[in-house]
Amino acid sequence: MNKIVNIAIIGLGQIGIYLYNELNIKKKDIEIKTGKKIKIVAISAKNRNKKRRFPISKKIFYRNPLQIFSKEKIDILFECIGLPDGISKKVVETALKNKIHVITPNKALLAKHGDVLASLAEKNKVNLEFEASVAGGIPILKTIKEGLATNKINKVYGILNGTTNYILSEMENSNENFDKVLQKAQKLGYAEPGNPKLDLNGFDAFAKIRILSALSFNTKISKNKCIMEGIENIKLTDIKIASQLGLRVKLLGISEVINGQLFETVHPCLVSKKTYIGNVNGVMNAVITEGKPVGQSVLQGEGAGPGPTSSSLLSDLLSILRGNIKYPFGISNSKRKFIKPFNNNNYTNSLYLRFDVRDKQGVLSLITNRLAKYKISVKRIIQTPDKKNKKATIVIITHKTTEINARNCLTLFKKNRNILKFPTLIRLYN
Numbered sequence: 001m002n003k004i005v006n007i008a009i010i011g012l013g014q015i016g017i018y019l020y021n022e023l024n025i026k027k028k029d030i031e032i033k034t035g036k037k038i039k040i041v042a043i044s045a046k047n048r049n050k051k052r053r054f055p056i057s058k059k060i061f062y063r064n065p066l067q068i069f070s071k072e073k074i075d076i077l078f079e080c081i082g083l084p085d086g087i088s089k090k091v092v093e094t095a096l097k098n099k100i101h102v103i104t105p106n107k108a109l110l111a112k113h114g115d116v117l118a119s120l121a122e123k124n125k126v127n128l129e130f131e132a133s134v135a136g137g138i139p140i141l142k143t144i145k146e147g148l149a150t151n152k153i154n155k156v157y158g159i160l161n162g163t164t165n166y167i168l169s170e171m172e173n174s175n176e177n178f179d180k181v182l183q184k185a186q187k188l189g190y191a192e193p194g195n196p197k198l199d200l201n202g203f204d205a206f207a208k209i210r211i212l213s214a215l216s217f218n219t220k221i222s223k224n225k226c227i228m229e230g231i232e233n234i235k236l237t238d239i240k241i242a243s244q245l246g247l248r249v250k251l252l253g254i255s256e257v258i259n260g261q262l263f264e265t266v267h268p269c270l271v272s273k274k275t276y277i278g279n280v281n282g283v284m285n286a287v288i289t290e291g292k293p294v295g296q297s298v299l300q301g302e303g304a305g306p307g308p309t310s311s312s313l314l315s316d317l318l319s320i321l322r323g324n325i326k327y328p329f330g331i332s333n334s335k336r337k338f339i340k341p342f343n344n345n346n347y348t349n350s351l352y353l354r355f356d357v358r359d360k361q362g363v364l365s366l367i368t369n370r371l372a373k374y375k376i377s378v379k380r381i382i383q384t385p386d387k388k389n390k391k392a393t394i395v396i397i398t399h400k401t402t403e404i405n406a407r408n409c410l411t412l413f414k415k416n417r418n419i420l421k422f423p424t425l426i427r428l429y430n
C-alpha cells in the first residue's frame, strides 16, 4: 500500500457522517500510528443537500456510489448504508472485485451474504472487516479472531442489542409500560424513530449471533431455523413479578455447540439479579465466550451509537493500514464447514408461565393438571388476586422441560373460558 491511502465513505447517516468527521480530526494520529496518510477522496449518500451533523465537502460527493469506482482510485471503502442486499451488496462486491479493502458495520449484509463476500475478499487478497457489526464498540470479533485464536470456543452468548436492554432496564426502574419506555428510547436516539421493529423482534441480535457463531466455531454462516423471539410481549407485570423473585428479564443471544451440533437462539430470558449478565443494564452490551483452555472471558461496553461504532471502524482501518491481510472469518473460506443444527425441540429450560384467569375455584388445579399431563412439574406458584375485577394472575415457575413439551402443553390453554389469555412464557436462563 502506498504512503497516501485513498478512502471512500458510502452512506453518511448516523454512522457514516460521524466516521467522516473522526477520520478528518484523527488524520495525524493515524499517520503516527501507521505511517500512512489517509485522504477521503469520495463520499456518497442519497441526498446531496441534506443537513448533516458535520459539514461535508460537496466536491467529493457522489449521488450514485457505483460511479466512484470508475472515477477515483480507492484503497479502502467504508460501506455505511446498512441494507442487507441491494446497493449495499453491490457496492461491497464491486469494491472487493476491484481489490479495494472494505470495512462495514452492516450486520444484516454480513449475516446474509458474509460467506460469498468473504470468499470474494480472499480471492482478491483484500480485507473485509466488520468489527462494528457486532456489539458496537466492543472489540469482540478481534478478540475471537486474534486474542483467543488458539482456543476451542464452545459457547458465546450475551446481550447484543442496546435498545432492548435499555427498554427492559428502564421499565424496571421507572415502573412504566413498554410503549411509554419505547417512546423514551426513541427520544434519546436509542431506538429508531420510524421502525424500531428489527431491534425489538430480536432480528438485529440474531444477525450478530450468526456472525459470532461463524467466527467462534470456524463454520459457514448458518441458515438454520432457530428460536427467535423479541421483547414486544414483555409486560411491566412480568418485570415486576420477576423482580420480586430476584430475577431480571434480559434479551440474550446464545450460540453453542452441543454434541457437535450448532444451537443458535435469541429470546428473552429470566436471569438472577446476582449474576454478571443480570447486572448489565441500560444501553450496555456484554459478550461472554467460553473456551478451552482459556475459560470464560467477558467483554462489556456500549453496543451502539456513532461513537462506539466509529471506534470499531477505525480499529479495522488501522489493522488494514498496518498491512495485516487476514481471512474475514479467521480461517480460509474453503476450511469453513456447515455443522449440523441442534434440534430446537430438545432445548431445555425451566419456564416462567403467567396466566390471566377468572378468580374462580378450580382454575389453579386445572392449570397444574394440564401441566402434569406433560410431566411439567411445578417449582413455585405465585397467585395475585384482583378481587375488584374477579380476576387473578397466576405465575408458575416450572422445573426443566423441553421446548416441544412446553409448546404442546401450552396449546391446551388456547381455549378456555376461565383462562382469559394465552399464557405468557419466559424461559429461565441457568
Ligand SMILES: NC(=O)c1ccc[n+]([C@@H]2O[C@H](COP(=O)([O-])OP(=O)(O)OC[C@H]3O[C@@H](n4cnc5c(N)ncnc54)[C@H](OP(=O)(O)O)[C@@H]3O)[C@@H](O)[C@H]2O)c1
Binding pocket: 010, 011, 012, 013, 014, 015, 016, 044, 045, 046, 047, 048, 050, 063, 064, 065, 080, 081, 082, 083, 087, 105, 106, 107, 108, 132, 133, 136, 303, 304, 305, 306, 309
Ligand atoms: N446507528 C447505530 O448505532 C449503529 C451501530 C452499529 C452498527 N450500525 C450499522 O451501521 C450501518 C449504518 O447505520 P446508520 O444508523 O448510520 O444508518 P442511517 O442513519 O439510516 O444511514 C444510512 C445512510 O445511507 C445513505 N443511503 C441510502 N441509500 C443510499 C444509496 N442508494 N446510495 C448512497 N447512500 C445511500 C443514506 O443517505 P441520506 O443520508 O442522504 O438519506 C444515509 O446517509 C447499518 O448497517 C447499521 O446496522 C449502526
